[in-house]
Amino acid sequence: MDEFSFIRSIAPSAYQQSSIIKGIGDDAAVFRPSGQDVVTAVDTMVDGVHFSLETMKPYHIGYRALAANISDLAAMGSVPAFYLVSVVVPPEWNSTGLEELYRGMKDLAAQYRMDVIGGDTVSGSELSVSITVIGYVDKDKGRYRSDARAGDVVFVTGTLGDSRAGLECLLKGSTVNDEEKTFLIHRHQMPEPRASFAQALAGVERLALNDISDGMANEANEIAEASEVDIHLEKEQIPFTPTVKEFFSDYYDEWMLAGGEDFELMGTVSAEEWPEVIKAADRVGLKVSKVGIVKEKQKDNPMVYLHEQGTKRVVTKTGYTHLTKKGE
Amino acid sequence: MDEFSFIRSIAPSAYQQSSIIKGIGDDAAVFRPSGQDVVTAVDTMVDGVHFSLETMKPYHIGYRALAANISDLAAMGSVPAFYLVSVVVPPEWNSTGLEELYRGMKDLAAQYRMDVIGGDTVSGSELSVSITVIGYVDKDKGRYRSDARAGDVVFVTGTLGDSRAGLECLLKGSTVNDEEKTFLIHRHQMPEPRASFAQALAGVERLALNDISDGMANEANEIAEASEVDIHLEKEQIPFTPTVKEFFSDYYDEWMLAGGEDFELMGTVSAEEWPEVIKAADRVGLKVSKVGIVKEKQKDNPMVYLHEQGTKRVVTKTGYTHLTKKGE
The missing domain is CATH 3.30.1330.10 (PurM-like, N-terminal domain)
Structure with missing residues (x-):
């Protein structure tokens, strides 16, 4: 043709x-x-x-x-x-x-x-x-990654790592049951962008927003850099689909941080307006989870940290993590 | 990187x-x-x-x-x-x-x-x-190919076939002198879009406009189709660089109609406003040539014709021409 x-x-x-x-x-x-x-x-x-x-x-x-x-x-x-x-x-x-x-x-x-x-x-x-x-x-209502402020709640929508798990099912198969497998594959092949949620947030005064296309580690670092702040993530609060943790336990950490292509949203908002974000998510039937907080940056460069059971790790853009040294 | x-x-x-x-x-x-x-x-x-x-x-x-x-x-x-x-x-x-x-x-x-x-x-x-x-x-000042009307003057900017001739010089060399060759090659590698001219036409009330990316034969047919009119071109009036006619005499006809990529503009305008087009071209230092006229369409389908020394040929989109049959 x-x-x-x-x-x-x-x-x-x-x-x-x-x-x-x-x-x-x-x-x-x-x-x-x-x-x-x-x-x-x-x-x-x-x-x-x-x-x-x-x-x-x-x-x-x-x-x-x-x-x-x-x-x-x-x-x-x-x-x-x-x-x-x-x-x-x-x-x-x-x-x-x-x-x-x-x-x-x-x-x-x-x-x-x-x-x-x-x-x-x-x-x-x-x-x-x-x-x-x-x-x-609307005029001056664009949501920029440079709008995070110390004290903000850090949140993400949906669950992370599903798309990567779906790809794994397609490439290598898995023992995940058929219903769950179909869900994960669907998340990979036909991801749902969170445009309705973003619109439902229109009433929120200040909001930093990024979409999770290259993994949470990357997006968190982009927000931290653009806003000149540190971001502290709590591993236990990061939302996941139980099947992913259960069947892909070796990869789960990596996919959660660097899996990408979930096309969920990551954002930060003041503690006062955080309830508005929850209400907006409710209105569109989407899960939203608090996963950390924003703090003043402590070093020359803005940093992203992952806290887990008393440990504190530095998270790079690619999702690589390493334990902080003393005083870091 | x-x-x-x-x-x-x-x-x-x-x-x-x-x-x-x-x-x-x-x-x-x-x-x-x-x-x-x-x-x-x-x-x-x-x-x-x-x-x-x-x-x-x-x-x-x-x-x-x-x-x-x-x-x-x-x-x-x-x-x-x-x-x-x-x-x-x-x-x-x-x-x-x-x-x-x-x-x-x-x-x-x-x-x-x-x-x-x-x-x-x-x-x-x-x-x-x-x-x-x-x-x-400006609002409602977009120039559409559907705005040609019977009685309009058909015009083109610049000269046609230069880009194709420049390509020929690059591919096969030629006996064109160096200065002319440089000009033709420049026309091929660094064509100048006619945006300043288009802006200078802002005062013209009605104008159909197309850019010549796929050859004059194609653009003329697109205007004819969109406006449901016939376009009659006069071969003798079509502007060319003398070198092209002189050194590429075997291909000149073809390149003029189907060479494309000259990125000149082709348009139609009422006879009353034609002088405004000439003035606009003068202001930006660009050559503009009347190459034909628009007439009511005579058949079911809009047609483009090329007239030359008493003959009348049908011009297809690809630049193919054939003599009209009796009554065509």
Whole structure:
């Protein structure tokens, strides 16, 4: 199928977003924000690097690629509106595979009434999917990782490590029972970005927010660095799916900190507003857990620590931990 | 170099666009349009398909990829503001090559005071560059290909076929003198999108506009289709660089219609406003040529015709032409 007829085939017959002025079918798309700020991010996934066709069907690749992008919008507190997608398609792919990939995106987009407003499908030797997302946020209500303050509660949504455990089930199988296995695999192939929760937090005055795409260790360090604070995590408070701890006891610690791709949110909020965060989570039926606190930084560089039964370990971006030395 | 340190290395130290709220360094970027419409498009180029490292240096690849995208914004009548870039980098590339590629984009972006506000650099087996551009246009002043009307003047900017001739010089050499060869190669490697001209046209009431990325034959057909009109081109009026006609006489016709990648603009405007277009071109020092007229469509499908010394040929999207049959 040639590029132009394919792009026309994915053009929506009707647009969901009322701010659309010109959709697919000209040199570019046009939209009209109504006094809100515009939020945008791009993310690219390559076959063999970010996913494998052995563990993901084309449908999942599309779904997950868009989920990762929506997750970035959620982490800014913004409401998803549009996406533009660019796919490099290798010669062995047929149009069915490509249609399935787009259907995965479309199904997820429908949940947020997002419209596809641009696209490019080009030939290449290796499958890659690049998505640009666009969302709206009320003026000066963007949620930045630089907004953590000493005294804040540190929280995460959902459970961590599920996606990595799901991948393990796909790659190596496991003795996890079928129902639990299906759950974990679903978490890997079709992660749910926390955009509704992020919107439910709109009333909170100050909030630092990051999405957990590269593991909690990385995101906590990013917040600590951007806000110039120390973050202290309590290992016992980090939320997990019992199956993961039970069946993958050797890897559980590592996946919890560095597994990534759960697309949960990590944030910090003042102790006064923490109850508002709990209420927001309740309203959207999502679990939220306090996992630590923010303190003034004690050294030149902001640090992340993991406390467990009286021990205190330094946590690096990659999830590596080591015991603190005396006075550290 | 790891992905994160690279992205930080390309983050601007200061942003040119006053509407930027949050640049690179969080989950997404934030900007604040001031009552204008927002225009956006994505375009992807793959090594071996859209360019070759044999004829383009990394600097040119970056420059040309962004030029193609700015050209889309120009064709909508919009002012370029931001871009997000995603590069798939093969293992044999070193950081110097990647820096050169970004430098090519940055140099062109500087001409339009555009800011890079997002990026992703990922590993893969094959170089590809995907760029999303964002621009502003006054409300309801977007220039659409559906706005051509019977009686309009059809015009193009600059000269056509230069980029293709430049590629030929690079691939096969030629007997063109050095100065002319340098000009043609420059047109291929560092095309100048016509964004300033598009902005100079702001006062024109109605205008259909397309950028010539896939050849004049394709763009004329797109305007004809979208506006449901016939377009009649006069071959003698189509602007060319004399060298191209002289040295590439066997290919000149083909390149003029289907060469593409000149990134000139093609448009239609009422005869009353045509002088305004000429004035706008004068103001930015650009050549603009009347190349035909728009007529009511005579058949079920909109058609593009090429007239030459009494003959009349049908022009397809790919640049193929055939003589009209009696009554056609």
